[in-house]
């Protein structure tokens with residue numbers, strides 16, 4: 555799979571992806587990453603790629619011309635017109651299921667904005683898919699593009715080694731991952747749960763699933779409606795929910811609102 559990144563900071567992208575697992579996948583030729591400098595396509599004498607917004611307002615807007623010329627040079631070179639992802643906090647939020655969908659593509663183009671954004675005409679001409687990596691604002695689209703490339707790459711066959719499974723992971727069955735332990739058995743007085751030392755595979759598996767359910771309930775209950783659970787696991791979740799409700803009711807009974815006034 556080939557990723558093309560249109561950016562004003564190509565070195566940032568190449569440094570970011572060239573290490574660790576993505577770097578190894580690039581060296582093996584399983585994925586390709588090419589960062590293209592939008593500035594190389596400006597028609598302006600001083601190399602400007604941005605200008606003040608029409609209608610006034612703070613900041614600068616990236617102009618359509620260098621972006622469009624950069625994209626056209628790229629698509630002429632590769633002979634294909636891949637989907638174009640524009641990184642912006644105004645976009646659809648990136649997710650594991652969206653990553654899975656994108657991993658089926660042969661090529662993807664990313665457009666990284668900077669300053670106050672990109673001239674809307676470039677976005678409509680390129681028919682961009684606007685994507686956010688979360689509800690916070692970064693200085694540019696380079697880090698979000700790298701996040702997406704990393705996440706999509708690990709779903710491409712041959713990127714992960716045989717000992718690194720893309721399957722056993724957070725969000726498998728829409729649940730968070732269970733806690734993991736390795737040697738030593740006791741660290742600073744904290745012991746590895748006995749069940750993991752029992753050698754009883756089925757019990758270990760059951761414990762891990764229950765831990766996943768507990769964690770998801772505690773930290774990301776919004777994932778639970780789409781979680782894939784067996785009948786027994788659903789009963790376990792219902793028990794946890796009942797316990798949670800009882801604990802809350804008990805807390806309300808002894809809340810300061812119902813306690814006798816200490817000043818009386």
Ligand code: ADE
Pocket residue numbers: 641642643685686687688689690691692693694695698
């Ligand atoms: N550019 C700036 N902030 C961003 C975000 N949260 N996601 C995607 N692109 C961005």
